[in-house]
Amino acid sequence: MSDKSILSASRISLATSAAMLVVLAAPANAGEEILYNMPPTWVEAASLSDVDLENDPSALIYDWQHRLENGVVSQYFDVAIRIDNPDLLMQHGTISLDWLPDKGDLTVHKVEILRDDESIDVISTGAEFEVIRREQGLEQRLLDGQLTATLAVPGLQVGDILRVTHSKTIDDQALGDGMQASQYLIQEPWQVGFSRAIFSWPENAEIYWRAEEEAIIQPPIVENGYRKMTVDLPIEKFKEMPGDAPSRFNRDPILRVGSYRDWQDLSRSFAPHYAEAAQVADDSEVAAKAAAIMAQTTDPLERAALALRLVQDEVSYLLNGLDGGNYMPQSASDTWEKRYGDCKAKSVLLFSLLSRMGIDAVPVLVVTGGGDALPELLPIPGVFNHMIVRATIDGTHYWLDGTSTATRLSNIAQVPAFYHALPLTAAGADLVPMTQRRQTSPDVSMDLTSDYSAGIDFPALFTLKVKIYGTQGAGLRAAADEANDERLKQLGKNFASGQGSAVTSVSLSYDDEEAVGIVEVEGITTSDFAWSEGRMRMSGDQTQSFSFNPDRARSEWRGIPVQTPGPQYNRMQIGLILPEGLDGFENTGPAEFEDGFANTSLKTKTVFDGNRMLSTVDIWQDLGEVSAADIPEQKRKVRKINAINAELIAPEDFAWRWEIEPKELARRAAPLLAAYDDAVDFADEDDWGPLTQRASFRAQVFDWEGTLKDLGTLIENQPSAYLHSWRAAVHEALGNRDMAIVDARAAYDLDPSSAYAFNLAEMMAYGGQRDEALALLETVPVSDEEEGSYASTYATVAGLAGRTDDALAILSEQVLAKPTNASVLNADCWFRGLFNVQPEGALASCTKAIERASNSAPMLDSRAMVSYRMGDYDAALKDLDSALExxxxxxxxxxxxxxxxxxxxxxxxxTDVERALRMAPELAERYAAHGVAPKK
Incomplete structure (x- = not known):
């Protein structure tokens, strides 16, 4: 329970008040009947006179008291709540008190309503608690035997004070005379009138206690033959700790009290229960199972793996806390006969099997979270929440968890992230470290092959196989059994989401012998090659996702180490099939690399074999810590790794799509188009992503008719401004000017934004509808950021309408207003060049635009047009070469x-003209409208 789970006192129900005491002990005078009696004589009753009934928070009293004596832990609870509003009336109108009847009694002392000067004893009016059994954890296979006493408080009203006092006894069968109790120490700023926790025990009893140092708990005093500890609540709020600190720095404040001298004492007291439960007769089924395993192999590690698989696979999990079951183990024979059991039962069965096979084994107690703090805690059973088995084979410790799944010989050596374990031995044992070791088999392996046979500027066919081993992959077993077309399509859709990928097939399987879930995906995806610095490049850097930047700026944090996650081992194999005959690819990264930081280790290897490249990346994350002093060095290591420039650079002489002859282009495109066809067929009826990607690919290979057909289907089923605008551009490429204008207008009607308005106006102007285009522009609201684009569009339309002076005026106005804006300067430059209006006066604007642009290619193109108009072909050619570079x-x-x-x-x-018109056939008509055309 964290302090975040402690709400204001006004929101803590009476049931919660009982739950805040975490007591793990056991029964003697147990019973299922509720007792009604006076409080025990040792109780120090709190008084309402100690609180301000009118001004204190609605939580007036929260009083917890504990007595440890003669093997019995008694707990007393006193809660008084002022019902300030209907919400509190709803929360506290029904009282719920829980207890374990096989371990002790529940005694109700008083249920009292205080109303003005009146005191109403609810129990004396005839109200009675109703006992119900509520196994709230059945869905998680938990059966704890807890009973709940409930009472709907009759006559409770807003403005009343409800006070309930009750007590419970706990005498745990497994502990014998041993005792334990724990109290969560609520921190400020919890608001309460009066709250405390009291622990007491006989003066001569050997009782030990411990709490977090920062809680500043005063040692017990002696009163009337008893030692007593009193803690006023809430305690001061603990200092905030960094979230990446080890859990021992972040643990909740808990006062623990118990009768165990040390870990050895606790180990000794528990060991006999488990040794006895593991005993089976020679003719028992458990003995027969052990013999059958021994007959399969003589290798003790293989035997251990087979025994563990038997326990994991053939015995289901069920926590049965009835009849002392929370610490008392079920016998190995009963567990096998019933085929269910909790962690104790499964561990006892595994312990029994291993022992009969002559393997050194012992049950061990562990805690599944925060185990690094275990050595600092008081030795009581309640600090543990799980049990596993330690087997020692050839000097190596193996930590075997019967409640886990999918453990095989390949991963049996993995060490759970529990930090410490307490072996249960007759002689008694201390805590032992669960020392981590490097995993030899991955938890997850990913094998991705991308096929760029068609070309590096084409989409790539891909195959992906993901193998998930062990416990992580076991969840795929049921999914694989239940997989149907709909589920597989959804899996494919999830994979393709946001990745520019279209999935053609998905399969899901589970290999029970290897304990591995396998997901296989095939499809097609956009190219990872991108043009940069004059070359086509693919980033091969697999390290950029790594980061290590803990915050230790506060002075009080500077000595706190950093917790590192783990253990985890992932492997990635990334293969590329490159175009045949295209040699000279350059890998800038190291062929082999091995380094690490902050308990993360990285190992990579890249090899070429003909037109194939394979990179293998192994990443280990080891459970552990980084000392505060070592943080700066580890940060430097991360930066060093991330600074590695790992790229695959294509040779300069590769051919772009538009440079390939149409027949050859169609041949290369055919398998990719077939993959998109398969992706369209595989997708759900309402998934239009693959069809959109097929339309995009058809446009990339200049199949305008095919693009038009796909866009027609898309618009018919999911019309949008974007799709209409796209189709308008395709119609224009095909010379369908009227249809282009229709689609551009539809886009603007669906989304009357300035961008669609500008596009429509320009299309209308080139289609001869110039007055209508100007009228449209007059109605478009334009923001300050859009003024440059508006001026450029208006100038083009006005120029086509013969209103050159108006065009120059609006452009000049924009240049004057924004003399350093690259887009505005380029608009002026482009208009003067395109319309051949005073081109010699445009060069200054053109050059300024180039100098100020982050991407100067369009500006270089504009200046080239001006130079062309002026007859300076060398200058034009120089700028055009730079733009195309x-x-x-x-x-x-x-x-x-x-x-x-x-x-x-x-x-x-x-050749340039032909290639350009493959990409944009509309250029011929547009440029011809301005007298710009290729020389015959």
Whole structure:
């Protein structure tokens, strides 16, 4: 229980008041009947006179008292709540008190309503608690035998004070004369009128206590033959700790009291129960199972693995806390006969099997969370919450958990993240460290192959196989059995979401012998190669996801170590199939690399085999800590790893899609188009992602008719402004000017934003509807950020309408207002070049635009047009080469370069023109409208 779970006192129910005491002990005078009696004589009753009934918080009294004596723990609870509002009336109108009848009694002392000067004894009016059995954990296979006494408080009203006092006794069968009790110490700023916790025990009894040092608990005093500890609540709030600190720095404040001298004492007291429960007859079924395993193999580790698999797979989990079951183990024979049991029962059965096979084994107590703090805690049973078995084979300790799943020989050596264990031995044992060791088999392996046979600027076919081993993968067993087409499609959709991927098939399987769940996905995805610095590059850096940046800036944090996660071992194998005949790929990263930081180890290896590349990446995360003094060095290590420049750089002579002859392009595109067809067929009826991606691919390979067909289906089923605008561009590419305008108008109708308005106006102007285009622009609201785009569009439309002066005026106005804005300067430059209006006066704007642009390719293209108009073909060609070096797919620059080269008598300019028109067929008509066309 964390302090975040402690609400204001006004919201703590009477049932919760009982739950706040975490007492783990056992029964003597147990019973299922509720007792009604006076409080025990040792109780120090709290008084309402100690609180301000009117001004204190609604939580007036929370009083917890504990007496440990003669093997019995008695707990007394006193809670008084002022019912200030209907919400509190709802919360506290029904009292719920829980207890374990096989371990002790529940005694109700008083249920009292205080109303003004009146005191109403609810029990004396005839009200009685009703006893119900509520196994709230049945869904989690928990049966604890707890009973609940409930009472709907008759006549309770807003403004009343409800006070309830009751007590419970606990005498645990497993502890004998041993005792334990724990109290959560609520911290400020909890608001309460009066609250305390009292522990007491006979003066001569050997009782021990311990709490977190920061809680500052005063040692017990002696009163009337008893030692007594009193803690006023709430205690001062603990100092805030960094979230990545080990749990011993972040643990809740708890006062623990018990009769165990040390861990050995606790180990000795528990060991006989488990040794006895593990005994089975020679002719028992358990003995027969052990013999059958021994007949399969002589290897003791294989025998241990088979025994553990038997316990994990053939005995279901059920916590049975009835009849002393929370600490008392079920016998091995009963567990096998019933085929169910909790961690104790499963551990006893495994202990029995291993012992009969001559394997050194012992049950051990562990705690599944915060185990690093265990050595600092008081030795009581309540600090543990789980049991496993330690087997020692050839000097190596194996930590075997019968309640886990999918343990096989390959992963049996893995060490759970429990930190410490307490072996239960007749002689008694101390805590032993569960020392971590490097995993030799992965928890998860991922094998991804991307096929770029068609070309590195094409989408890639991919196959992905993910294997999830052990406990993590066991959850896929049922999923694989239940997998159907709908489930597999959903899995594929989840995988493809946001990754530019279209899935063609998904399979899900489980290999029970290897204990591995397998997910296999096939599909097609966008290229990971990108144009940068004049080359096509793929980032091969697998380390950028790593980070280690703990905050230890506060002075009080500077000595606190950092907890590192683990244990975990993941392996990635990333394969690339590169185009045949395209040699000279360069890998800038190291062929082999091994380093690490903060208990994370990284090992990579990259090899080439012909046109194939395979990179293997192994990542280990080890459970542990990084000392505060070592944090700076580990941060430097992370930066060093992340600084590795690992890229795959393509050779300079590769061919772009638009440089490939149509027949060859169709041949390369065919398998990719088939994959998109399969992805469309595989997808759910309402999943339009694969169809959208197929339309995009068809556009990439200049299949305009195919793109148009797919867009028609998409718009029919899920119309949007984006899709209409896209189809308008395709119609324009095909020369369908009227249809392009229809779609551009539909886009604007669906989303009357300025961007769609500008696109529509420009299309209308080139289609001859210039007055209508100008009228449209007059109605468009324009923000300050959009003024540059508006001016550019307005100038183009006005220029086409013959209103050159108006165009120049609005552009000049924008340049004057925003003399350093690259987009505005480029608009002025482009208009003067395109319309051949005073081009010699545009060069200054063009150059400023280039200097101020983050991406200067469009600006270089504009200046090239100005130079072309001025007859300076060399300057134009230089700018066009620079623009295409930055953005090779800039079809307008390629088209104009072809025109310039033809003007210079370079016949290769015809190739530029043809390639540009493959990408953007509409360029011919648009540029011709301005008198710009290739020389015949």
């Amino acid at each position: 930055l953005a090779p797919a800039l079809s307008a620059s390629l088209y104009l370069r072809g025109i310039v080269r033809l003007e210079q008598g370079d016949k290769d300019g015809r």
